Amino acid sequence: MTTQSATAVHFGGVVKSYGAVRAVNGAELTIGRGETVALLGRNGAGKSTTISLLLGLNEPDAGEVRIFGRTPQRAVREGLVGAMLQDGQPIPRVTVRELVSFIGSMYPEPMPVAEALALAGLTEFADRRVDKLSGGQTQRVRFATALAGNPGLLLLDEPTAALDVEARRAFWESMRTYADRGNTVMFSTHYLEEADDNADRIVVIDRGRIVADGPGETIKRAAxxxxxxxxxxxxxxxxxxxxxxxxxxxxxxxxxxxxxxxxxxxxxxxxxxxxxxxxxxxxxxxxxxxxxxTSHGPGATHGTGTTHQPLTAAPESETV
Amino acid sequence: MFEYIKLEMRRTLRDASFVVFGIGMPVLMYLLFTNIGGGGNGDDWKVQSMIGMAAYGALGAAMNAGTGVAADKAIGWLRQLRIAPLAPTRVVTGRAISGSVTVLPGILAVLLSGALINGVRLDAWQWIVLTLLLWIGALPFTMLGLGNGYRLSAQATGVVNVACLMGLAILGGLWFPVSAFPGWLRGIAEYTPTHRFADLGWATSQGHAPGLATVALMGAWLVAFGAYAVVSYRRSARTA
Missing domain, CATH: 3.30.70 (Alpha-Beta Plaits)
Incomplete structure (x- = not known):
């Protein structure tokens, strides 16, 4: 990849609202080339919005987003980004191999189709129709389409949803193989363990704000x-x-x-x-x-963690 | 873009409902209208109706591309294309071309049933030119269907496309000859893309080239519907 910038992702004061809800609220984030970063947060924390902003599917209301020093649209057009989206359904009447080779064909330096299929664990399903696969297999197809173009930045939105334990393990192994080639990977998850096991760095977001950012150890200590x-x-x-x-x-x-x-x-x-x-x-x-x-209530400070006040009825805790 | 055209063509041809409605329906309607209704005056009507129904089949297949696009939007396929290195104009053009290619089987099926079942006789060059003109002439309708598909939900696209198709087909004289229309309606019919589209074929069957007005009007409709499709795609990109 001939991309001079040493920074893979840059978010500068990004704000994105949907109506009254600030999905991303003043995010400042810089990710270096070759890093593997987990975006950790609950449902609705702003993870998917962050990924849409990185792909240029959404425009920020304020602030700027850069990928390898370019606008997201340009980075996408130049084939620098591959992504696995959360909400896509399989497209009907196409085989796995047809789909993966089609996606790869649009990129300047694609990965060989057989390699993308093997990394995603799809070799034996290559000639099956995409819409005839199980949920877990479909998830692997999404992974294969994200890899197909051999992009410098790989974005994975909750990649292990719908995968069983065995498939998860295989998935993370493949992801690390890809990251070890010097590629930048960013994935979202709501499991701290998953983030800790598979990322060099964890960015915790809550209600559109980055509330913690650092290696797994730091986050766990803060937790x-x-x-x-x-x-x-x-x-x-x-x-x-x-x-x-x-x-x-x-x-x-x-x-x-x-x-x-x-x-x-x-x-x-x-x-x-x-x-x-x-x-x-x-x-x-x-x-x-x-x-x-995250805040224990209105006005609390972010990121520093433990208040030693007993929280007998913490507002966020669930009571079954 | 070639890979995209190839992929979309495969998807259309593997769709059973396309085969039934895009190919079977026009043939059936052609045979019914020419043999049971006893419509019009004999051989002339068989030729005219053959061209009308081939045109109608071509329109159905062309607009079917739009219905497909709306379904693609619903399942997130358009989103997938947007995050791939493929420019929006290429997405629309590629989809229009793949939609156009799948128009051909419907045209051929009606022309064949005209020749083999209804005994329509034309010169060899007429058959070839007829096929090509009907094929190329379907492009504006592909654009109209795509425009609806990029803009509307899958269900709405189906309804709107059928309404456009039936409305334009009847108004343009594909089902009943324009000569049977009252004068004021005939005036409107002259300007419809469907009438001009079928005129490409009627002119050929009478052994002469289509008039300048027909070619110019078809070009204008292509530009208008093409712009509609591109604008709709840009819009869908924002909301999909």
């Missing part, structure tokens, strides 16, 4: 501690928020979930109470990461 859960079996819930380390308490039926920034101390205190039925200690999930990374 704060662990989650301790156990069966209540009659234990009173009132005192739980006062236990050492506990930052938040959620109760789902008979099970209590304590978010803690010192799980050892919390577990010892629980042992002392005799409340260790089906005790589990797990790293904080994305939901919990969001509790600390």
């Amino acid at each position: 704060g501690g662990n989650l301790v859960s156990f069966d209540l079996a009659g234990t009173a819930t009132e005192g739980l928020s006062l236990l050492p380390g506990v930052v938040a308490v959620e109760v789902h039926g008979d099970r209590a979930r304590l978010r803690t920034d010192d799980s050892d101390a919390t577990v010892l205190a629980l042992v002392a109470m005799g409340a260790v039925r089906r005790l589990e200690v797990a790293p904080a999930s994305l939901e919990d990461a969001f509790l600390s990374l």
Whole structure:
């Protein structure tokens, strides 16, 4: 790829609204060539809008978007970008091979069709009609069409939706193979683990804002501690928020979930109470990461994490 | 763009409903109108109706491309094309050409049934020129269908395309001869793209070249419908 710019993606103060909703709200982001970046956020956080802006499918209301120093439309026209979109359905009456070779044929330096099919795990389905495949296979077809042009920047919008565990593993392996060739990859996900396992850098977005940006370790630290859960079996819930380390308490039926920034101390205190039925200690999930990374209420600051105020009834926590 | 034309042609020819409505219907209607209705005066009507129905079949197939495009929009295929390195004008042109090529089978089917079943006799050159003119002349209608398809939802496109097709076909005298129209309607019919389209064929069957007015009017309709298609595609690009 003869693209002089060392920056693959640049977002400068980008704002995009739909009616009253600010889908992307003043995003500042620069991604270097060759980076693998995860865009982490809940549904509706602004991930898909960010990707549409990168592809020129949407125009920002304010700010500028650049890909390899060009406008998105130009970068797309020059074949520098390949993308796997979330909402497309398979097009009828075309085989996998026909579709992938057609997409590749439009790019200046496409990947050999057989290689794109192999990377996406589609070799054995090459002559099947695209609309006769299962959901997981269709997802692989989307991946193959994104790879077909051998683009310098690969954008993947929730690429592992509809994939089973085995297919996920294979998918990430292929993605890393492609990234290791010096290509820039950006994928969106709502799983912190997936982001941590497969990206060099995680950008967390919430309500259109970038609330954290850094390597997985940094994000997990900011997300704060662990989650301790156990069966209540009659234990009173009132005192739980006062236990050492506990930052938040959620109760789902008979099970209590304590978010803690010192799980050892919390577990010892629980042992002392005799409340260790089906005790589990797990790293904080994305939901919990969001509790600390995003605002706890109006006016709270972003990104710095743990407020040590017990959140017995956190507004974002779900009660089943 | 050639690859795009190839892909879209394959998709159309693999569509069973295209084969039934784009090829079977015009043949059936031609045979019914010429043999059961006892319509018009004998051989002349058989030739005229053959050309009218071949033209009608060509229109159906041409506008079918528009219905396909609307469905493509709904499933996100147009979006996929937009994020590929293919300029919008090439998308529209490529789709118009692939739509045009799939028009040919319908024309050939009606002309063949005219020759083989109704015993229509024309010179060899007339058959060839007739086929080519009807084929090329269908291009403005492909553009009209595409314009509707890029602009409207899949369902709306189906309805609007059929309405355009029937309206223009009847008004242009493809179903009943214009000579049967009242005077004021005949005046309007003269300017319809369908009438001029069929005139390409009627002129050929009478052994002379189509008039300058016909060629000029067809050109004007092509430009008008072509512009409509490009504008509609640009618009769909923003909302799809």
